[in-house]
Amino acid sequence: MKIYRINMETLSYTEEAVPQEWAGLGGRALTSAIVAKEVDPTCHALGKNNKLVFAPGLLTGTTAPNSGRLSVGAKSPLTGGIKESNAGGTASQKLAKLNIKAIIIEGIPQEDKYYSIHVDVNGIKIAEETELLGKGNYEVIGKLVEKHGKNIAVMTIGQAGEYRMTAANISVKDPDGNIRSAGRGGLGAVMGSKKIKYITIDDTGAPGVEIKDLERFRAAAKVFGKGLTSHPVTGQGLPTYGTNILVNILNEAGGLPTKNFRQGNWEKADKISGETIYDTIVARKGKPTHGCHVGCVIRCSQVYNDKDGNYVTAGFEYETVWGFGAGCLIDDIDIIAKADHICDDIGIDSIEAAVTTQVAMEGGIIPFGDGEGMIHLLGEIEKGTYLGRILGNGAEFTGRAMGVTRIPTVKGQSIPAYDPRAVKGVGLTYATTTMGADHTAGYAVATNILKVGGYIDPLKKEGQIELSRNLQIATAAIDSTGLCLFVAFCILDDAEAFQAIIDMINAQYGISLTADDVTELGKFTLRTEREFNKAAGLTKKHDRLPEFFREEVAPHNTTWDFTDEEIDSVHNY
Amino acid sequence: MKIYRINMETLSYTEEAVPQEWAGLGGRALTSAIVAKEVDPTCHALGKNNKLVFAPGLLTGTTAPNSGRLSVGAKSPLTGGIKESNAGGTASQKLAKLNIKAIIIEGIPQEDKYYSIHVDVNGIKIAEETELLGKGNYEVIGKLVEKHGKNIAVMTIGQAGEYRMTAANISVKDPDGNIRSAGRGGLGAVMGSKKIKYITIDDTGAPGVEIKDLERFRAAAKVFGKGLTSHPVTGQGLPTYGTNILVNILNEAGGLPTKNFRQGNWEKADKISGETIYDTIVARKGKPTHGCHVGCVIRCSQVYNDKDGNYVTAGFEYETVWGFGAGCLIDDIDIIAKADHICDDIGIDSIEAAVTTQVAMEGGIIPFGDGEGMIHLLGEIEKGTYLGRILGNGAEFTGRAMGVTRIPTVKGQSIPAYDPRAVKGVGLTYATTTMGADHTAGYAVATNILKVGGYIDPLKKEGQIELSRNLQIATAAIDSTGLCLFVAFCILDDAEAFQAIIDMINAQYGISLTADDVTELGKFTLRTEREFNKAAGLTKKHDRLPEFFREEVAPHNTTWDFTDEEIDSVHNY
Structure with a gap:
């Protein structure tokens, strides 16, 4: 295993051995450790002193089911704190098969030119890029597939990243040439600041991932795969309806934020529900189920076609449907799908764009x-007009530009699709995660609403602190393995499947981790991230929801009523 | 003395006795004490939980020379911390003569309507305002003078405040109907958020300020006045050339930030110098010297006319001339004067607008x-276009919109007219003041460049920490008296004049303050403000200059080289 360090100022790279302290890390644990060690927390996130780090997870590149996730890390230009953004697609597995532990990208070019980076068994090539500048991600990927063949992996930025908009994401090509996103926190702007339009990865001739005890690994992988396919969420709900199954569930729970978080349910929710989307996809001969990376057995993605049967979008997630739908009072799935397509194409976080x-x-x-106005606004972002410059910098920025005070953000990042007054556990995650408001950092919706890993009443405070804390620790660990976070639905209920993950890691590396060690990995990652954030100037005062959440929300007429002390105690681990 | 508390939600007010803890405070000490006690530091600065406080100084309303300054306080929407913004004009003296210790404005109207507030001996009147909405400050003041007579005092917001732009200021009518500004920190946006277009103050029949020992007061005032008129800066330099005398001085010192802080001197500086402006004013029959309030003996303001002898602007300050001039590489004074006029008219901080x-x-x-482009940009702010919405929110906001990293701000507020690498004492003030980058909070330029209060080499670190610290303490005290900050030039060199200030306060209130008590008042104010800022989430990490100041600046090729520990030690008092 090796680390590639690319210097964009000198347009050169070095190959480095993996230092001992990072040998046991992967994914988020590794990107966060590298950023925390090497980046000045007070630097300008779009300046020469920030670094952009790509790392596959500990299990990535193996046959472990759902192990192909990619971690991307940097100081976030959106939150001002550390960021790990996690994506599917094919890049991570190819990096792992090339035995690349991480790629660290430093500096900013001296000339005002854009570049591409190519990674293969021979190392790194940096070349000036002109042809694909200003192009959307679909065109970039299409052209690169033409040039390199469909097996090429691509990580790219759209126009939003080129404009260094702080809601810009990094797009990752999936096995079919569609788009998955390292969505949150503006990492596309960091890539844009380093003047990199895209990175291609060719794993032809790659040595592949070494497994110390192949037999033991295969046995554990089998147990794990069986766990995933037999759990009702990962084996039935997600494969059938994707994450959009949550529209009706959250609406019934009164936690579907409607009209910029004014109410918790919407009478038109069924028009944008997973069931409705499923029927539409089937009728239009799309794909109701689809994997974002090779080896995925959950297959929560789908391919959504228009009325004429032409591709519109893939990976059409609940949070996107919610945000452009209930959040904006838009009940037309076709317009929402079009918005998702544009977000993917221009390279902007669809949650941030929706809020x-x-x-x-x-x-x-x-x-x-x-709805038409919404599409128009996304077009402004694509064109980089002044209105587009406002919108492309996210909800908080847009609110300030327009004198709006009802802005649902934490640490400058938009609050996603679950009202924190009606799903209180995830509210604590929004407030306290190192990442800025992020449901994936400690998905208490699982236990509050889906009754996975037990049940804690979503409307009450009791038990939520411990729930959010434990989920944040577990998530940091899972994000370090390269496993899709959705495996958590299974392992929260299935101790055998959880043990199988540890067994796979132990078999691969010839080590003997325990469950406690995995918990420690999660805690280590969170502590590393919190120390960075503290040094960047983030305090407990930044672990707070906006004041308007102290007002009641229908239908349960609950408020965000945790005290500061209760919120801060999430960090006691 | 009394406090008026206005509730904009209920459109009502109460008259309150002055609590004992605030009885000895005035100006900045009082606005900061009120904001710190009554405003939740984590609130949205433009939301219903912020409060806007107006307070005359301890000596305001008396015949003490230069004692007519107004303090305006709130949580700043620009810095996120506490703010006291200080202005001349006639409002403060009228408030004092009406025996109003402070006006505290709370809440936000329930209806989407604008209001005016009228203050006189009968109390407060709140009325809906429609006619002057969307109008610039010159028109507002002109219409109110037509209605109430030229003796009316006015505090108003222009279009920028109505748009709640975070660089919006509050304009205060001067004795001639021209405009002085509580410029920095976006307090015009706070006034706009409370839907107040203007406040008029009529002191007809006002009881006036009580002086316990009139004879002693008069004697001290005479000593103080003599000190001001005999000091070379307050008696000669400022009355003749205004603050623009600094253009040539800073240029020669290599501390005139040129082209967005790329160099410390400019070959065209003389074209915008105080001497050139003086000659132009005289030739065009303007006023080379002019007081911003009754009783000013320094008279650093002036009235600048165009080629045809028509009024363009008054209070045409060095920082404005620098910012639109050397900072933007514009050497045409008439265009700079026009920019200043527009800033005053639309109600935007001219320093923030220039940076x-x-x-x-x-x-x-x-x-x-x-230059023409610059005027066009200010027009965009006036119109509230999307570009105007970007610009009207200040330098840091504009930089983020455009993907710029070379942004000279501290705590989100623009660094003014003195390069911190060439005038190191004021750099420490920029970094550490509670106000965000602000030269007036501890004007080390005095001792670094003007050799007032001794001399400390501006290019060296030695002595600067103590200098900035002591000046910040002294400034907080002066800002609490209602005296113009420029009296500091005199009292730093003239112990008798300093004692005369204390004597005036003692004679007025029948107390026996010492010099130590005055220092304590300054420290109390700074501590109060720092505690608020800490509770708002501002940390030592926010006491830092942008990283580009670590690069050398010509002609002295010096860098910003204070360590974090050195910077933080400014707070050791």
Whole structure:
């Protein structure tokens, strides 16, 4: 295993051995450790002193089911703190098979030119890029597949990243040439600041991942795969309806934030539900189920076609559907799908873009419910107009531009699809995660709403602190393995499947981790991230939800009522 | 003395006795004490939980020379911390003569309507305002003078405040109907958020300020006045050339930030110097010297006319001339004067607007040196276009919109007219003041460049920490008296004049303060402000200059080289 360090100022790279302290790390644990060690927390996130780090997880590149996730790390230009953004697609597995532990990208080119980076068994090539500048991600990927063949992996930025908009993401090509995103925290702007349009990875001739005890590994992988396919969420719900199954569930639970978090349910929710989307996909001969990377057995992604049967989008997630749908009072799935397509193409986080649209509606740029207006706004981002520059920098930025105070963000990052007053556990995660508001950092919705890993009443405070804390620790560990976070649904209920993960890691590396060691890995990662954030100037005061959440939300008429002390105690581990 | 508390939600007010703890406070000490006690530091600065406080100083309303300054306080929407913004004009003296210790404005109207507030001997009147909405400050003041007579005092917001732009200021009518500004920190946006277009103050029949020992007061005031008129800076330099005398001085010292802080001197500096402006004013029959309030003996303001002898602007300050001039590479005084006029009229801080223009040039919106382009940009702010919404939110906001990293701000507020690498004492003030980058919070330029209060080499670190610390303490005290900060030039060199201030306060209130008590008042104010900022989430990490100041600046090729520990030690008092 090796680390590639690319210097964009000198347009050169070095190959480095993996230091002992990082040998046992992967994915998020590794990107966060590298960023925390090497990046000045007070630097400008889009300046020469930030670094952009790509790392596959500990199990990535093996046959472990659902192990192909990629971690991307840097100081976030959106939150001002550390960021790990996690994506599917084919890049991570190819990096792992090339025995690349991490790629660290430093500096900024001296000339005002853009570059591409190519990674293969011979190392790194940096070349000036002109042809694909200003192009959307679909065109970039299409052209690179033409050039390199469909097996090439691509990580790219769209126009939003080129503009260094702080809601810009990094897009990762999936096995079919569609787009998965390292979505949150503006890492596309960091890639844009380093003047990298795209990175291609060719694993032809790669040595592959070494497994110390192949037989033991295969046995554990089998147990793990069986666990995933037999759990009702990962084996039935997600494969059938994708994450959009949550629209009706959250609506019934009163936790579907509607009209910029004004109410917790919406009478039109069924029009944008997973069931409705499923029927539409089937009728239009799309794919109701689809994997974002090779080896995925959950296959929560799907391919959504338009009325004429032409591809519109893939990986059409609940949070996106919620945000452009209930959040904006738009009940037309085709317009929402089009918005998702544009987000993927211009390379902007669809959650941030959706909440930004809600705030733009709040500020009167367009009225609530205006689907065509929403598409127009995304076009402004693509063109980089002044309105686009406002919107492309996210919800908080847009709110400030328009004098709006009802802005649902934490640490500058938009609160996603679960009202924290009606799903209190995830509210604590929004408040306290190192990442800025992020449901995936400690998905208490599982236990609050889906009754996975037990049940804690979502409307009550009791048990939520411990729930959010434990999920944040577990998530940091899972994000370090390269496993899809959705495996958590299974392992929260299935001790054998959880043990199988540890067995796979032990078999691969010839070590003997225990469950406690995995917990420690999670705690280590969180501590590393919190120390970075503290040094960047983030405090307990930044672990707070906006004041308007102290107001009641229908239908349960609950408020965000945790005290500061209760919130802060999430960090006691 | 009394406090008026206005509730904009209920459109009502109460008259309150002055609590004992605030009885000995005035000006900045009082606004900061009130904001710190009553405002939740984590609230949204433009939301219902912020409060806007107006307070005259301890000596305001008396015949003490230069004692007519107004303090305006709130949580700043620009810095996220506490803010006291200080202005001349006639409002403060009228408040004092009406025996109003402070006006505290709370809440936000329930209806989407604008209001005016009228203050006189009968109390407060709140009325809906429609006629003057969307109008600039000159028109507002003109119409109110037509209605109430020229003796009316006015505090008003322009279009920028109505848009709740975070660089918006509060304009205060001066004796001639021209405009002085509580400029920095976006307090105009706070006034706009409370839907107050203007406040008028009529002191007809006011009881006036009680002086316990009139004879002793008069004697001290005479000593103080004599000190001011005999000191070379307050008696000669400022009355003749105004603050613009600094253009040539800073240029020669290599501390005139040129082209967005790229160099410390400019070959065209003389074209915008105080001497050139003086000659122009005299030739065009303007006023080379003019007081911003009754009783000012320094008279550093002036009235600048155009080629046809028509009024363009008054209170045309060095920092404005620097910012739109050397900072933007614009050497045409008439264009700079026009920019100042527009800033006053639309109600935007001219320092923030000028540095924003530099950053806009950095981001390629217009080229450096484009004077007509600069006027066009200010017009965008007036119109509230999307570009205007970007610019009106200041330099840091504009930089983020355009992907610019060379942004000279501290705590989100623009660094003014003295390069911190060449005038190191004021650099420490920029970094550590509670206010965000602000030269007036501890004007080390006095001792570094003007050799007032001794001399400390501006290019060396030695002595600067103590200098900035002591000046910040002294400034907090002066800002609490209602005295113009420029009296500091005199009292730093003239112990008798300093004692005369204490004597005036003692004679007025019948107390026996010592010099130590005055120092304690300054320390109390700074501590109060720092505690608020800490509770708002500001840390030592926010006491840092942007990383580009670590690079050398010509002509002295010095860098910003204080360690974090040295910077933090400014707070040791």
